Amino acid sequence: MNGAESLVNTLLKGGVDVCFSNPGTSEMHFVAALDRIPGMRCILGLQENVVTGAADGYWRMADKPACTLLHCGPGLANGLAGLHDARRARSGIVNIVGDQAVYHRPFDAPLTADTEGWARGVSAWVRTSTRSEDVGADAAGAIQAARTAPGQVATLILPSDSSWNEGGVVAAALPVPAVPQADPHQVKGVARILRESRGKGVMLLLGGMALREGAQIQANRIAAATGCRLLAEGSNARTARGQGRLPLDRVPYVVDQALAALADVRHLVLVNAKEPIGFFGYPGKPSRLQPADAALHVLARLE
Incomplete structure (x- = not known):
């Protein structure tokens, strides 16, 4: 099982079964896993703010998170307005952003960016999975963060080699913290x-x-x-x-x-x-x- 397959399976175990996506080359292994593994409804958005806005609206009406799939730092940047609205609305989203392979980042390819830095302004939780073995556990953490009251944007950055490498492990859903009660x-x-x-x-x-x-x-x-x-x-x-x-x-x-x-x-x-x-x-x-x-x-x- 590769990292992408462990990601899809972990999302499904955590109750995330809708993916709004605008993928690129870095995300093709995740797209292939979405196609191979039944249970995930994948919806293509023709621009990134369509993707992030749809995920925001999904939480508002369904009271459960969807995931997004965006292409590298520039794709995330294109979707930031929708994620800003989601943060203000206190919407839970598992925001998945593809990225350069870990070994390729030092070469400063054209789409290399400060993806984590851009994500932090709209996210309550940000993590980069640098090993395929960690993708499932990191995805479970993202789902838990997104579901934490009142709802949060949790951004999981997925380098392409973490997606294609073997060694993925499906993680069980983590418990969601109880909603605080009025004093x-x-x-x-x-x-x-x-x-x-x-x-x-x-x-x-x-x-x-x-x-x-x-x-x-x-x-x-x-x-x-x-x-x-x-x-x-x-x-x-x-x-x-x-x-x-x-x-x-x-x-x-x-x-x-x-x-x-x-x-x-x-x-x-x-x-x-x-x-x-x-x-x-x-x-x-x-x-x-x-x-x-x-x-x-x-x-x-x-x-």
Whole structure:
């Protein structure tokens, strides 16, 4: 078994069965392994941002990672915008990037690049598999990292000789860390604020998993019981919408409109959300969108 075959088998063992790809010469052994081994659905993208954007969207809707296949450092660079969006959306992706053979890198061939350096700006986990014997274990680590809450881009760089050399070993799936739970003390503290203020001046800012249907129902119950306001982050990976769902507004994009929307907030409670800030900085306008004297409370962190 070569390294590429161990990679495909390890991906399948880890529940990764969709590959969005834009491969080149360095990735042909991996492509051949995809063809030989049943179970992986491979989808060709004609440009790298199609590949990375599709993998981002797949996580948002399926709640499981797909893998990508990109051609060397320049191919990764072409797909960085999609990976940036995925990082902001907290999407899990196993991002596989082919590279020069290990022995060939010192000769500085035309597509030789700082692939690891480019990957680090959009990835929570980066590793280069320099031996076919390590490819399976490294792939299992990438899957684990991608699945770690709330979802992360994990980039596995695969030199072509690690792919074609024999000695590959299929690795078992690694356990995924449990999703952290909200701090009970924070829950009690926010409940106290809601009771004492009777909801006046209190806003729950929802993001991430708090925008799924079940969480929206609970947030609406809290708002109905206390009189607090609900608002969603300005940019969100996925929001439950449609008939019978909560009519939930977002933090406005325009700074003046956002400042007006949050003007009466005295207690801002973050529920799987970040503190609201302006999309850009503007002369004479604040970066933070809530009032300067508003208290900030973290009910549930991003993860």
